[in-house]
Amino acid sequence: MQRITCKFGGSSLADAACIRAAMDIIKANPARRFIVPSAPGKRTADDKKITDLLYAWHNMARQGLDAAEPRRIIEERFNGLARDLGVSFDARPCLVEIAERAAMDETPDYMASRGEYLNGRLIAEALGATFIEPAECIRFKANGELDAGTYHALGERLAGDGLFVVPGFYGAMPNGSVKTFSRGGSDVTGAIVARASQSDLYENWTDVSGFRMADPRMVPKAKRIEQITYRELRELSYMGATVLHDEAIFPVREPGIPIHILNTKSPESPGTAIVAQREATTPVCGIAGRDGFVMFNIEKTLMNKEHGFGRKVLSIFEEHGVSWEHMPTGIDTISVIVRDDELHGKADHIIEAIQKHLEPDEVNVTNGLAIIATVGQGMNHHIGVAARLTGALAQAAINLRVIDQGSSEMNIIVGVEKQDLARAVRAIYEAFDDWR
Numbered sequence: 314m315q316r317i318t319c320k321f322g323g324s325s326l327a328d329a330a331c332i333r334a335a336m337d338i339i340k341a342n343p344a345r346r347f348i349v350p351s352a353p354g355k356r357t358a359d360d361k362k363i364t365d366l367l368y369a370w371h372n373m374a375r376q377g378l379d380a381a382e383p384r385r386i387i388e389e390r391f392n393g394l395a396r397d398l399g400v401s402f403d404a405r406p407c408l409v410e411i412a413e414r415a416a417m418d419e420t421p422d423y424m425a426s427r428g429e430y431l432n433g434r435l436i437a438e439a440l441g442a443t444f445i446e447p448a449e450c451i452r453f454k455a456n457g458e459l460d461a462g463t464y465h466a467l468g469e470r471l472a473g474d475g476l477f478v479v480p481g482f483y484g485a486m487p488n489g490s491v492k493t494f495s496r497g498g499s500d501v502t503g504a505i506v507a508r509a510s511q512s513d514l515y516e517n518w519t520d521v522s523g524f525r526m527a528d529p530r531m532v533p534k535a536k537r538i539e540q541i542t543y544r545e546l547r548e549l550s551y552m553g554a555t556v557l558h559d560e561a562i563f564p565v566r567e568p569g570i571p572i573h574i575l576n577t578k579s580p581e582s583p584g585t586a587i588v589a590q591r592e593a594t595t596p597v598c599g600i601a602g603r604d605g606f607v608m609f610n611i612e613k614t615l616m617n618k619e620h621g622f623g624r625k626v627l628s629i630f631e632e633h634g635v636s637w638e639h640m641p642t643g644i645d646t647i648s649v650i651v652r653d654d655e656l657h658g659k660a661d662h663i664i665e666a667i668q669k670h671l672e673p674d675e676v677n678v679t680n681g682l683a684i685i686a687t688v689g690q691g692m693n694h695h696i697g698v699a700a701r702l703t704g705a706l707a708q709a710a711i712n713l714r715v716i717d718q719g720s721s722e723m724n725i726i727v728g729v730e731k732q733d734l735a736r737a738v739r740a741i742y743e744a745f746d747d748w749r
């Protein structure tokens with residue numbers, strides 16, 4: 314019999330009606346046996362997310378402020394859910410425990426995880442499912458990476474018959490203390506559960522019908538992506554993060570478990586399938602762009618003759634704890650593109666270090682850069698992809714600051730000024746729409 318892991322996002326579990334709709338989806342297919350819930354999300358645009366309230370509570374308690382307000386809202390949300398779903402589970406003892414340790418806990422992890430924990434308990438009771446405590450079987454190593462022993466430990470707990478609920482977003486450190494993934498991390502739990510339970514499919518239920526070829530806020534008519542490979546999605550991760558956590562593919566990529574992105578509000582829509590291999594029908598599969606990049610430009614005559622120049626440049630970024638995204642080079646120039654949220658005000662220190670250790674002729678920084686990745690495994694069979702792309706940008710009178718084709722020939726990265734981002738994505742989309 315087929316096995317399916319289903320992860321439901323916070324917006325799909327925001328109130329009792331949503332939870333019932335999710336339960337109907339689960340019951341509609343007996344293969345859907347491993348359920349991973351997020352914490353309840355927003356019911357309306359100006360509503361509060363439970364996880365945000367928990368972080369706020371921790372923050373207030375650490376500063377010695379009275380956190381009665383977030384506590385009250387959380388209690389009311391869970392009481393209301395329990396009442397509407399007709400379950401007896403009572404969130405209050407857990408909230409008392411949170412209140413007791415809120416000011417003592419240095420990190421917010423334990424508190425932030427309680428949204429998933431409480432929702433998991435509620436949904437397990439409503440479904441008559443076995444509740445699995447992630448802190449007992451999802452383990453991190455001391456360096457924060459997932460301990461591979463997790464798959465076995467969790468697999469054993471998921472071996473029986475019936476339905477299982479594993480709350481998303483957290484596990485435990487070697488000393489047993491709760492540790493969360495980064496925000497949106499229930500997607501990662503879903504992938505871990507899919508692998509540990511040897512599921513044939515990982516369904517990720519959210520509030521959109523899969524990925525679109527480009528961000529619909531920039532290209533309203535962007536078509537849905539029917540199929541995309543794990544590799545293509547990695548290349549599009551500037552876009553993926555808003556729908557799926559960009560670390561969620563790692564646990565399932567090795568065993569080749571496909572992920573389906575599906576919409577709880579429209580369960581019949583086919584969504585997007587993320588697979589190991591696919592037939593490429595069009596050269597371009599997706600276009601992802603975002604701003605918030607900074608480019609360090611270093612110029613030094615005869616740089617190409619100096620051994621170790623590139624290594625020294627990168628070691629400066631390494632020493633400052635800044636990871637880099639792209640590195641376009643010329644004969645006497647090297648540029649290093651980084652995300653500005655990586656910099657934490659270190660740009661001046663980095664420039665000083667470059668001046669001191671590399672004695673360049675010139676070093677400067679370009680702010681306000683946007684990066685656009687145009688991705689598709691079919692690109693490497695097609696001649697003229699780059700020409701079409703740059704032609705489209707030229708026609709839209711957009712200045713191209715950087716261009717870089719990945720060696721896999723399945724992505725072309727361009728850098729444009731931040732204010733040109735949406736126009737550039739639109740121009741590229743138009744250039745490849747219906748190009749086969």
Ligand code: ASP
Nearest residue numbers: 351364482496497498499
């Ligand atoms: N509730 C957590 C968050 O808001 C994790 C998740 O929903 O995936 O980030």
